Amino acid sequence: MTDAIRIRHLAWRAGKEFAIRDLAMTVPAGAIYGFLGPNGSGKTTTIRLMLGMLPPQDGTIEVLGHSVPRFAHRALERIGYVPERLHLYQTLTVDESIRFHKAFHKDFDAAEAERLRARFGLREDQLVSRLSKGEAGKLMMLLALSQRAELLVLDEPTDGLDPVIRREVLGALVEYVDARKATVFISSHLVHEQERICDWVGVMDGGRLIAELPMQEFRSGIKRLRVAQAPAVRDAAPFALLSREPLSAQHEQWVVRGWQPEMREWFQRVGADVRDIQDLDLEESFVELLRGARTVTQETR
Amino acid sequence: MFGQILYTQVKWSRAAVAVLSAIAFVLPALLWRAVHQGWMREYSALEVMRGFAVLGPALGVVAFFVGFILVAQAWAADAATRHVYALSLPIPWARYVALRYGAGALLLLVPTIALWLGVMLILSLVTIPESLNAYPGTVTLRFLLAALFSYSVMFALQYLSGKRAAYILLTALVGVFAFSLVLGLAGYGEVVDAVTGALLRWPGPLAVFASDWMLVDV
Numbered sequence: 001m002t003d004a005i006r007i008r009h010l011a012w013r014a015g016k017e018f019a020i021r022d023l024a025m026t027v028p029a030g031a032i033y034g035f036l037g038p039n040g041s042g043k044t045t046t047i048r049l050m051l052g053m054l055p056p057q058d059g060t061i062e063v064l065g066h067s068v069p070r071f072a073h074r075a076l077e078r079i080g081y082v083p084e085r086l087h088l089y090q091t092l093t094v095d096e097s098i099r100f101h102k103a104f105h106k107d108f109d110a111a112e113a114e115r116l117r118a119r120f121g122l123r124e125d126q127l128v129s130r131l132s133k134g135e136a137g138k139l140m141m142l143l144a145l146s147q148r149a150e151l152l153v154l155d156e157p158t159d160g161l162d163p164v165i166r167r168e169v170l171g172a173l174v175e176y177v178d179a180r181k182a183t184v185f186i187s188s189h190l191v192h193e194q195e196r197i198c199d200w201v202g203v204m205d206g207g208r209l210i211a212e213l214p215m216q217e218f219r220s221g222i223k224r225l226r227v228a229q230a231p232a233v234r235d236a237a238p239f240a241l242l243s244r245e246p247l248s249a250q251h252e253q254w255v256v257r258g259w260q261p262e263m264r265e266w267f268q269r270v271g272a273d274v275r276d277i278q279d280l281d282l283e284e285s286f287v288e289l290l291r292g293a294r295t296v297t298q299e300t301r
Numbered sequence: 302m303f304g305q306i307l308y309t310q311v312k313w314s315r316a317a318v319a320v321l322s323a324i325a326f327v328l329p330a331l332l333w334r335a336v337h338q339g340w341m342r343e344y345s346a347l348e349v350m351r352g353f354a355v356l357g358p359a360l361g362v363v364a365f366f367v368g369f370i371l372v373a374q375a376w377a378a379d380a381a382t383r384h385v386y387a388l389s390l391p392i393p394w395a396r397y398v399a400l401r402y403g404a405g406a407l408l409l410l411v412p413t414i415a416l417w418l419g420v421m422l423i424l425s426l427v428t429i430p431e432s433l434n435a436y437p438g439t440v441t442l443r444f445l446l447a448a449l450f451s452y453s454v455m456f457a458l459q460y461l462s463g464k465r466a467a468y469i470l471l472t473a474l475v476g477v478f479a480f481s482l483v484l485g486l487a488g489y490g491e492v493v494d495a496v497t498g499a500l501l502r503w504p505g506p507l508a509v510f511a512s513d514w515m516l517v518d519v
Contacts, residue, residue: 051388051389052388053385053388053389073391073392073393073394074391076389076390076391077391079391081389083385083389085385086382087382087385087386087389088382088386089309089313089378089382089386090378090381091309091312091313091378092309092312096308096309096312099305100305100308100309103302103304103305104302104305104390104391104392105391
């Protein structure tokens with residue numbers, strides 16, 4: 001098996017406004033896949049579909065070789081899941097939550113859970129309802145990591161955590177991945193956090209996956225160009241034009257994806273010239289990618 | 302797995318179970334006192350039977366609420382988290398629901414045992430008329446069946462409709478009452494009687510509530 005998650009033609013609709021449309025996604029086994037997108041773009045819905053919590057209206061989902069939602073329970077035996085919001089039973093203590101979780105996971109490592117509990121500074125008798133947001137995040141991560149899961153699905157696991165706790169949580173995650181070579185699917189809108197740990201990235205917007213590529217390509221392939229005598233036609237370009245804006249009568253600013261140095265020649269062939277090439281940081285790339293996708297969507301309406 | 306489900310259920314429901322069990326325990330004593338207007342008074346067999354025929358259904362009412370309240374307790378924690386935790390556990394959903402049902406159903410035994418103890422205690426303290434007999438086992442079993450029926454119906458409603466279960470039940474009750482009232486006022490009383498009879502008499506679905514709740518009978 002080479003893909004941990006494989007989704008094709010996935011469709012799901014809630015009401016008139018929001019929908020997941022024709023979603024295709026591939027998460028290679030062993031990858032740390034960053035799932036980026038603004039709030040409300042459909043990341044959490046996609047994750048719930050992926051784990052069998054919502055029934056898809058069309059398309060296929062395979063997770064660790066199991067067809068979901070039909071065999072979601074078999075896939076879930078091998079998945080550690082940390083949802084966006086605390087989902088554990090509020091009236092249980094930390095220790096009771098661990099015991100409850102252990103009862104459902106046959107590979108649960110109680111010794112590892114105890115080690116992580118001590119490391120995260122969680123008291124056994126603390127009630128889940130009394131945990132701070134950071135402590136709740138640590139408890140959910142503890143449970144997911146102690147399962148010895150092959151795939152970790154983390155939905156905004158560090159959202160709202162202070163930098164110290166975020167570092168602790170991410171540190172434990174990185175150690176786990178190093179030791180177990182697990183696949184990680186991590187959803188977030190915190191672009192810089194993803195940049196540090198992910199090797200693949202998928203970008204979601206308006207219920208569609210607008211990009212899926214290796215992080216290296218994402219990081220280096222999006223450029224801002226200053227173009228003189230910019231051509232009107234863009235379809236024949238060897239790169240994806242995400243946006244273009246006039247800077248003066250002679251110059252335009254283009255943001256392109258998939259840029260290679262030899263593509264300068266294309267501009268010369270169409271009578272234009274590239275005057276300046278700037279690297280974008282990941283956050284700028286992310287914003288430009290979204291802007292480009294939204295422009296295309298508006299034009300096609 | 303079932304042990305953990307039962308443990309959580311006990312933890313969520315223990316206060317309600319304690320209150321319901323206390324009510325079930327003292328109910329036979331309260332009924333006896335209400336039937337006889339006192340503990341030491343002389344009474345006739347007919348008086349006892351009439352009293353239980355009128356007041357005995359209170360046991361059915363309590364059984365209904367035992368089932369109703371334990372269902373609310375069974376799903377409250379999952380409903381609060383929109384079932385996300387339960388759905389993320391590696392177990393088929395139908396099995397999880399069955400485990401929750403089983404754990405809640407098992408808890409019905411606690412108020413039932415409390416009722417039986419209350420009945421046995423009161424029967425050991427009073428003298429019943431010679432021509433009458435006590436039926437502690439029958440009444441206790443009927444209480445358990447009534448509570449189980451109420452629990453099962455509410456569990457199904459809660460499972461199918463979530464928070465709307467209470468509204469559906471209330472609407473159904475108001476609807477039945479209004480329908481019966483209109484038919485009665487329109488001169489179709491026999492239709493109301495027939496429908497009520499079909500529901501309340503064996504093998505009607507509510508027969509267990511409407512049967513004789515005679516702790517003491519001939």
